[in-house]
Amino acid sequence: MLYFSKLRIALVSLVTIFFIYIASSNFQDPENSLISKRINLGLDLQGGSYLLLEIDNEPVELQKLQNTTTVIRNFLKAKKINFNDLRIQNKTIVFTVPKNDNVLVENFFLDKESEINPYYNQYKSHQFDLSIKDSEFILSLSKYGLIEIKTSSQDQALEIVRRRVDEVGTNEPNIIKRGNNRILVELPGLDDPMRIKSLLGKTANLTFRFVTQNNNDTFGTEILQFEDGMSEALVSKRIVLNGENLLDAQPQMNNQTNETVVSFTLDRVGAKRFGKATSTGVGKQLAIVLDGKIVSAPTIQGVIASGNGQISGNFTFQSATDLALLLRSGALPAPLNIIEERTVGPDLGQDSINAGVIALMIGFLLVIFFMFFKYKIFGLIANITLLVNLFFLVGILTLFGATLTLPGIAGIILTVGMAVDANVLIFERIKEECKKEKNNIIAFDTGYVKSKTAIIDANITTLIAAIILFFMGSGPVKGFSVTLAVGIFTTLFSVYFVARMLTGLYVVKNKEKEKLI
Amino acid sequence: MINFNKFYKLFNLISLSLVIISILLLFFKGLNFGVDFKGGTLIELRANDKNINVTTLRQSFGKMNLGDFNVKKFGNENDFLIKIEKKDTSAIAIEIIKKELTSSIGGSFNFRRVENVGPKVSAELLKSGVIAIALSLAAMLFYIWIRFEWQFSLGAILALFHDVIITLGLFSLFSLEINLSIVAAILTIVGYSMNDTVVIYDRVRENLRKFSDIKIFELTNISINETLSRTIITSVTTLLALVSIYLFGGEILKGFSLAMIMGVVFGTYSSIYIANPILVKLRVSQKTILKEDGE
Numbered sequence: 001m002l003y004f005s006k007l008r009i010a011l012v013s014l015v016t017i018f019f020i021y022i023a024s025s026n027f028q029d030p031e032n033s034l035i036s037k038r039i040n041l042g043l044d045l046q047g048g049s050y051l052l053l054e055i056d057n058e059p060v061e062l063q064k065l066q067n068t069t070t071v072i073r074n075f076l077k078a079k080k081i082n083f084n085d086l087r088i089q090n091k092t093i094v095f096t097v098p099k100n101d102n103v104l105v106e107n108f109f110l111d112k113e114s115e116i117n118p119y120y121n122q123y124k125s126h127q128f129d130l131s132i133k134d135s136e137f138i139l140s141l142s143k144y145g146l147i148e149i150k151t152s153s154q155d156q157a158l159e160i161v162r163r164r165v166d167e168v169g170t171n172e173p174n175i176i177k178r179g180n181n182r183i184l185v186e187l188p189g190l191d192d193p194m195r196i197k198s199l200l201g202k203t204a205n206l207t208f209r210f211v212t213q214n215n216n217d218t219f220g221t222e223i224l225q226f227e228d229g230m231s232e233a234l235v236s237k238r239i240v241l242n243g244e245n246l247l248d249a250q251p252q253m254n255n256q257t258n259e260t261v262v263s264f265t266l267d268r269v270g271a272k273r274f275g276k277a278t279s280t281g282v283g284k285q286l287a288i289v290l291d292g293k294i295v296s297a298p299t300i301q302g303v304i305a306s307g308n309g310q311i312s313g314n315f316t317f318q319s320a321t322d323l324a325l326l327l328r329s330g331a332l333p334a335p336l337n338i339i340e341e342r343t344v345g346p347d348l349g350q351d352s353i354n355a356g357v358i359a360l361m362i363g364f365l366l367v368i369f370f371m372f373f374k375y376k377i378f379g380l381i382a383n384i385t386l387l388v389n390l391f392f393l394v395g396i397l398t399l400f401g402a403t404l405t406l407p408g409i410a411g412i413i414l415t416v417g418m419a420v421d422a423n424v425l426i427f428e429r430i431k432e433e434c435k436k437e438k439n440n441i442i443a444f445d446t447g448y449v450k451s452k453t454a455i456i457d458a459n460i461t462t463l464i465a466a467i468i469l470f471f472m473g474s475g476p477v478k479g480f481s482v483t484l485a486v487g488i489f490t491t492l493f494s495v496y497f498v499a500r501m502l503t504g505l506y507v508v509k510n511k512e513k514e515k516l517i
Numbered sequence: 518m519i520n521f522n523k524f525y526k527l528f529n530l531i532s533l534s535l536v537i538i539s540i541l542l543l544f545f546k547g548l549n550f551g552v553d554f555k556g557g558t559l560i561e562l563r564a565n566d567k568n569i570n571v572t573t574l575r576q577s578f579g580k581m582n583l584g585d586f587n588v589k590k591f592g593n594e595n596d597f598l599i600k601i602e603k604k605d606t607s608a609i610a611i612e613i614i615k616k617e618l619t620s621s622i623g624g625s626f627n628f629r630r631v632e633n634v635g636p637k638v639s640a641e642l643l644k645s646g647v648i649a650i651a652l653s654l655a656a657m658l659f660y661i662w663i664r665f666e667w668q669f670s671l672g673a674i675l676a677l678f679h680d681v682i683i684t685l686g687l688f689s690l691f692s693l694e695i696n697l698s699i700v701a702a703i704l705t706i707v708g709y710s711m712n713d714t715v716v717i718y719d720r721v722r723e724n725l726r727k728f729s730d731i732k733i734f735e736l737t738n739i740s741i742n743e744t745l746s747r748t749i750i751t752s753v754t755t756l757l758a759l760v761s762i763y764l765f766g767g768e769i770l771k772g773f774s775l776a777m778i779m780g781v782v783f784g785t786y787s788s789i790y791i792a793n794p795i796l797v798k799l800r801v802s803q804k805t806i807l808k809e810d811g812e
Contacts, residue, residue: 466708469649
C-alpha cells in the first residue's frame, strides 16, 4: 500500500541522513570527523606503482636436485651399494644400481619414513616420483614436491621483498601473494619505481671466497667477472662466509681513503669463520661476490677477529646505501622477474580525478534535466532518489573502505544513467494503469507491483555481469565491477524505499487530481 | 502504435549482414590489441617544451633500436602516447629510454604513465578476458532459461552475440584499441543489453498470459510498443551519462565509453529487432508459457 507509517518515514530518513553523513565524511578533515573510514583511491587515481613479480624457481629446483643427489650418494655409499652414473639430467636424478639391489633401493625411496624422499602427509605423496627402467632409477620432483618448493620460496621471497620495500620507506605498500609463484607489490604515491625495481631485481646472494692462482682447488674454481666488467679473477668455489652470517650493514665514509664503503657486522659464527680465514690467509685476496659478480677483492692485511669489516668497490653514496640495504634484508631464495608494471604519476592521477568528477557532474545534470523535463513532479522525485542513491553508493563504498579507480568512477556515472531505469519502469507502468483505473492510489499500487519482476530480472542480469567482472578482472577494472554491483543494490533500495515513499506521500495528498503523471 | 514487426525481416537481414561483415573483419583484419593483451610497453609522456612533437619523438625513439613502436598525440596538445611492441622490454629499459630521450630532446618532459606487460601476463589477461565474456554469456543464457523458457533464452543470447560481435567488428574496422577496460565495457554491454531484452520479454510473457487469441507476431509488437517509452528514456539517460564520460572523463576512459555507447545503441536495437523476431520464428505461444506455469 502507498500509506506509510510515521515510523517508517522516520527510519528511511534516518538511514538517508546517515549515508549522507558517511559519504560527506570523505571530504572532511579526518581529524574532525567521527568516521575515520575513507574511500581509498586506486593507484590510477592517486598515482603509484603496481609491480607483478614472478619467482624464477628453476635455480631452486636445481639446488634441490643437487642437494638430494649428495644425500643419495652418501646414503648409497653408507649402504655399500655399488651405484653407477649418478647424475642430474633434464631436471631428474638418474642412477643405476646392480639388479639384485633394486628392491632394496626402491624401498628406501617409497618408505613413508624415507629421509631421502620425504613423504607429505597433507598431499599423500612423496617429494619425488620414482620410475625404474631395468636397473636405472629416475627421480623427478613430483607435483607436490614442486608445490612445496614453490610455496616455500614464495613465502621467503615475500618476506624479503617486504623488508626491502619497508627499508626504502614508501607509505603503505601493499605486498601480497598471487598464485603460487608470484608476488604483487603496490606502491601508492611512488611515481618513479626505478630504485625499488633495481632493489627487487637483485637476488643479493653474498659470498666471501678466496681468489686462487691454480685450478687444483679441492672445491673447484670458477672465473668470475668484476662488477665493472673490465677484469676477471679465478675464484675458489669454497664459501668462506655468506650473507646469512651478516647481522648488520651500513653505508659509511672511510676517513682515510675518503671513499664510500659498506661496513658490516657478522654474527658469532660468522665472526669466528672470518677470523680463521683472515688468520690463515694473510696476503691472499678475498673476493666479495654478489650475485655471481665480484664487488671487490681486497688483500687480507691481518687477522680480523672482531667480526666487523668493510666492503669497498667504487660506490657512490646511493649505491652503497642500496647494497647495505640489500645485505641487511637478506638474499632472495630465487631471482625475481618483473612481468607486469604499471606506474601512474600523481599529476595524471589528479587529472583523472578532476575529469571524472566533471564527467560525473555533467552526466548527473543532464540526466536530472531530462528526467524533470519528461516527468515534472515525478521527475523531481526520481532526481531526489538519484541523489540519495549517489550518497548511498558513496557511503557504502566508504564503509567498506573500497578502492575507487578511474573505471570505478565510470561505474558511478553509468549507475547514474541506469539507476533511473527502475523509476522509469515504475512510472511508465503507473501511466498505463492510470488509463484503466480511476482511483489514483490503486493505479499507483498496481504500477509498483506489476513492474517488479521486470526490475528484478533486469538488475540481476547486470549484477551477474558485475560479479563475473569482479572475479575475472584485475586492478582498476575490479573497481568498476564493485561500483557497478554496489550501485545495483543502492538503486533498488533507493527506488523501493525512498522513491516509493516520496511518490506515496505525493499521491495520497493529490489522490483526487486527474492526470497525475 | 508503431508497427515494428513490419520491419522484422528487413532488419534481420541487415543485422545478419552486419554480423557476417564483423566476423570477416575480425577474421581478416583482426583486432588492435593494446599492451594489456599483446605485451609491450606503453608510455604516456607530457612535454613541457613546445618544440617536442610527434616527429621529434619518433626520431628519438627510432634511434633507440626498440623494434616496432608507435607515437601519437594523446588528448592534450603536449601529451603523447608511445607504444613499444618489443616484448622483452625488461624492467630497466624504461630508465634507459628516459636517459636517451633526455639526451636527444632535453629534459623538459615527464612520464605520466608507464605500463609494461610481459608476454606471459598479456596472454593470461587475454585468456581471462575471453573466459569472462564467454562466462557472462553462459550465465545470462542460464538465468533467462530459468526465469523464462528456452525460446526466450535463445532469443536473448542471440541478441547478445549480435551486440558483442558488431561492437568488436566496429573496433576492428576503425582499428580502435582493445584493452582491459574494453573487456569491462563489453561485459557491461552484455548486462545492459540483457536488461533491455528482459524488460520487453517480461511484457511479452505477461501479454501471452492475457491474450490467447493474438498471434506472437502481433503480440511482440504490442509488447515493444508498451515498453517503448521506457526503452527510449533509459537508453537516453544512459547515453547522456556515457557521452558525458566520453567528452569530459579524460583520454583514458574514451575507448571504454565509446564501446559502451555503441553497445547501448546496438543493445536497444537488438532487444527489439533480434530478441523478438526469434520468438516469432520459434512460434512461441500461450502454450509455451502455460506449460511452464503448470509445472
